Amino acid sequence: MRIKLLKLAHARSGDKGDTANVGLIALREEFYPVLVREVTAERVKTHFRGICKGEVERFELPNLGALNFLLHESLGGGGTLSLMTDAQGKTFSTALLRMEIDVPDEEARELNLGVER
Amino acid sequence: MSTKRETIRVACGQGFWGDLLDAPVRQVSEGPIDYLMLDYLAEVTMSIMQKQRARDPRAGYARDFIPLMREILPLCVERDIRVTANAGGVNPTGCAEAVRDVARELGLAGRLKIGTVTGDDIMGRLDELLARGIELRNMDTGEPLAHVRERVQSANAYLGAWPIVEALRRGARVVVTGRATDTGLTLAPLIYEFGWGENDWNRLAAGTVAGHIIECGAQVSGGNCQYEWQAIPDLANVGFPIVEASADGTFVVTKHEGTGGRVNVPSVKEQLVYEMGDPAGYITPDCVADFTTIRLENAGRDRVRVRGVRGRPATEFLKVSISYSAGFKAVGTLVYAWPDAYAKARAADQILRARLERLGLKFEQILAEFVGANATHGPLAGEPSTDAPEVQLRVGVRGPDRAAVERFTKEIAPLILTGPPAVTGFAGGRPKVEEVVAYWPALIPKMEIEPRVEVTEV
Numbered sequence: 001m002r003i004k005l006l007k008l009a010h011a012r013s014g015d016k017g018d019t020a021n022v023g024l025i026a027l028r029e030e031f032y033p034v035l036v037r038e039v040t041a042e043r044v045k046t047h048f049r050g051i052c053k054g055e056v057e058r059f060e061l062p063n064l065g066a067l068n069f070l071l072h073e074s075l076g077g078g079g080t081l082s083l084m085t086d087a088q089g090k091t092f093s094t095a096l097l098r099m100e101i102d103v104p105d106e107e108a109r110e111l112n113l114g115v116e117r
Numbered sequence: 118m119s120t121k122r123e124t125i126r127v128a129c130g131q132g133f134w135g136d137l138l139d140a141p142v143r144q145v146s147e148g149p150i151d152y153l154m155l156d157y158l159a160e161v162t163m164s165i166m167q168k169q170r171a172r173d174p175r176a177g178y179a180r181d182f183i184p185l186m187r188e189i190l191p192l193c194v195e196r197d198i199r200v201t202a203n204a205g206g207v208n209p210t211g212c213a214e215a216v217r218d219v220a221r222e223l224g225l226a227g228r229l230k231i232g233t234v235t236g237d238d239i240m241g242r243l244d245e246l247l248a249r250g251i252e253l254r255n256m257d258t259g260e261p262l263a264h265v266r267e268r269v270q271s272a273n274a275y276l277g278a279w280p281i282v283e284a285l286r287r288g289a290r291v292v293v294t295g296r297a298t299d300t301g302l303t304l305a306p307l308i309y310e311f312g313w314g315e316n317d318w319n320r321l322a323a324g325t326v327a328g329h330i331i332e333c334g335a336q337v338s339g340g341n342c343q344y345e346w347q348a349i350p351d352l353a354n355v356g357f358p359i360v361e362a363s364a365d366g367t368f369v370v371t372k373h374e375g376t377g378g379r380v381n382v383p384s385v386k387e388q389l390v391y392e393m394g395d396p397a398g399y400i401t402p403d404c405v406a407d408f409t410t411i412r413l414e415n416a417g418r419d420r421v422r423v424r425g426v427r428g429r430p431a432t433e434f435l436k437v438s439i440s441y442s443a444g445f446k447a448v449g450t451l452v453y454a455w456p457d458a459y460a461k462a463r464a465a466d467q468i469l470r471a472r473l474e475r476l477g478l479k480f481e482q483i484l485a486e487f488v489g490a491n492a493t494h495g496p497l498a499g500e501p502s503t504d505a506p507e508v509q510l511r512v513g514v515r516g517p518d519r520a521a522v523e524r525f526t527k528e529i530a531p532l533i534l535t536g537p538p539a540v541t542g543f544a545g546g547r548p549k550v551e552e553v554v555a556y557w558p559a560l561i562p563k564m565e566i567e568p569r570v571e572v573t574e575v
Contacts, residue, residue: 010343010383014392017257017558023390025383027344050496059396061409063425064386068393076484079556080161081443083484083513091493093343098497 001108002100008113009035011093018078019070020052020089022096026065030111035067036060038101044069047099048092069096125310127152127303127327128359132334133159134179140334140357145189145198148373150359151310153193154302155202156332157182163296164440164554166206167240167271177208178215178293186291187219193290194228200291201281201302207271209233209295213573216291220575229575232284234294236568237273239437239561246565253437253559262559268441270554274561275436277402278324279315280568281305287572296438300328300401303360311364322406322428323366325399329406330370330388330423331358337370337388338419339378344387351377356419367424369416380419398429402436402563405429434560443555444481445522446515449529450488452542453508459490459501461537462510468536469512472528480516480525487511509542515553522550 005024008031013022024039026032041058048056054072061068075089076082086092103113128150130141134157144153157179170177182204193200205212213233220229239246243266246253253262253272262269273296282305284292292305304324307313313320330337338358339349356376362368370380389408393399396408405428412425453461466485473483486492488509490501501508514525526548533540 010387012341012343012387012391016392016394017556019257021390021393023387023393025344025386025390047497059393061390061396063409063411064389064413066386066390068390068396070394076482080553081515081555083446083448083482083515085486085488085492085511090341095494095497098494 001103001105001113003103003108003113004097005039005099005101006097009097011097013089013092015075015078015089018075019072020074020092022069022071022092024067024069024096029065032062032065034101034103034107034111039067039099041069043099044071044096047096048074122310124361124363125152125306126150126359126361127154127306127331129154129156129331129334129357131155131157132332132336133157134162134181136334138181141185142188143373143376144357144359145192145196147376150198152306153198153200154331155182155200155204156299156302157202157204158206158296160438160556161440161554163207163271163273163438166208167440170207175211178206178212179204182212183215183219186216187223190220190225191223194225199285199306201305202292203294203297203299203302205233205293205295207238207273207295209235209293213293216293217573217575226575229290230288230572231575232287232289232292232570232572234276234280234284234292234297234568234570236280236566237276237296239274239566240272243269243272251561251565253439253561256558256560262439262557265441265557268443270440270442272437272439274566275402275438276568277301278305278308279403280570282308283570284572285309287570289572298401299332300325301403303328303331304403307362316430318404318428318430319426320366321404323368323426324362325401325404325406325428326408326411326423326426327360327362327368329399330385331360333388333391334358335378336391337384338372338380339384342379342384342387344383349379353377366426367422370421370423371419380421382413382415382421385413385421385423400432402431404431433563435563435566437559437561439557439559440554441557443553444515444517445519445550446513446553447522447526447548447550448511448513449526449548450509450511450542451529451532451540453510453537454539454541455504455506457503458505458508459487459503461539462487462508465510465532465536465540466512469528469532473525476524478521478524479518480514480521482515483512485510485512519550526550
């Protein structure tokens with residue numbers, strides 16, 4: 001089944017210069033391996049096309065059930081140079097949660113996905 | 118060394134300059150704490166303070182800090198609470214003097230000492246440093262500072278916890294610093310109280326993580342928290358965070374009883390990943406903390422225990438925060454109403470651009486955003502609705518020529534009578550032209566920087 005990350009994770013984002021960081025945190029421990037497998041740097045780069053003009057780096061934090069993404073060249077110059085409403089990348093968190101991933105039906109059943117919590 | 122205590126409670130009272138004014142007052146008055154840490158400095162705050170100091174040599178620090186001290190100093194003395202604050206900005210000495218004056222007015226003469234940490238300001242040494250081949254290259258772009266040297270407005274090295282520790286050892290009740298790291302303001306009290314060593318990397322990393330967790334104020338105790346946000350109780354009465362630290366480097370994140378908000382494992386996780394780079398190497402002047410070693414566990418209502426933090430030796434460099442003048446900008450807005458709100462806003466943007474073009478105005482950047490359609494999530498928001506009740510057009514320009522930016526600000530209002538219909542939202546008058554002060558991060562060898570600590574009796 002196709003599922004929005006919003007159902008699997010919460011997130012917080014911020015900035016360092018022209019780079020936005022998005023920390024993606026599994027809502028439940030069991031979701032973390034799905035995030036690791038599906039939410040790759042390449043797919044995040046594709047998701048943010050037209051917004052992220054540089055590279056995307058990914059770091060794993062299994063201890064927190066979280067992934068950290070760095071989206072380079074994404075904030076219109078960053079800091080005070082940027083003319084963007086969201087010059088600090090604060091809303092990149094929910095922008096990532098819009099992403100949809102494919103989870104095999106059987107796995108989705110095991111994880112109780114598709115069932116409204 | 119003070120008498121050994123089992124746990125030390127460090128409370129955050131400000132997550133940035135402009136945070137809730139009563140938060141620090143509530144931290145000292147609504148429950149037990151040992152230290153109050155106050156973070157006032159964002160990346161470009163120093164340049165604002167530099168400008169203020171250029172106009173008035175006694176200014177250049179976080180002015181809010183002085184009335185705050187007037188309000189809480191008597192209680193801090195009575196309850197034996199110490200304060201660490203980077204409120205000094207580009208004038209820590211002036212800030213400390215203002216605190217001293219307030220303390221005397223409050224009749225506290227002879228009852229407390231004030232510590233001042235300086236040595237972070239390298240503005241006056243820039244040419245000498247550059248001449249010696251210390252290029253202060255931009256950490257993001259690799260460009261040498263020489264390219265913008267004449268436009269530099271401030272330059273400060275980030276100092277860590279140790280100068281603050283020194284001030285505490287010499288008996289300071291209030292420690293005022295310039296550009297000290299936000300994490301150092303929390304770590305220093307722990308080093309001092311528990312006698313942690315300079316090579317005690319795991320504990321220094323633990324104290325650094327503690328600092329990171331509370332340095333953004335209520336952002337760890339329910340504010341800006343996505344996890345079950347609608348269920349977070351009483352944000353109107355939000356409690357700011359407190360770390361209750363033990364000598365072994367473990368600590369509990371909590372807040373005062375009876376305050377609103379929430380501290381739980383998800384809220385702490387959200388703050389941990391905030392502004393994170395490589396989680397295995399969180400670099401500060403004091404150590405390199407490894408965030409992949411952090412263990413969190415629920416320790417009761419509004420209590421999260423943090424343990425397992427590991428660290429590595431500090432690097433041989435300090436980060437330098439340099440600000441430089443980078444032209445001018447202005448942002449103007451207009452609101453278009455249903456029907457076809459988005460189409461009208463887009464048409465207005467086209468008309469405006471054509472006029473700017475005809476006037477021959479040149480900018481480095483022009484950006485139009487459509488608030489209500491795609492200003493935050495851009496193309497990810499999908500095709501804007503044709504039925505939106507309203508859309509705000511928000512146009513910004515930036516460039517080196519002040520006159521061009523100034524002229525842009527005069528082209529917004531005319532759109533009301535000369536552009537698409539059903540437009541409003543110009544009550545605020547013309548947009549203001551702002552000078553852009555940009556941030557230039559660089560590294561400097563640690564040996565070039567000599568922190569100075571002064572402690573004086575009030």
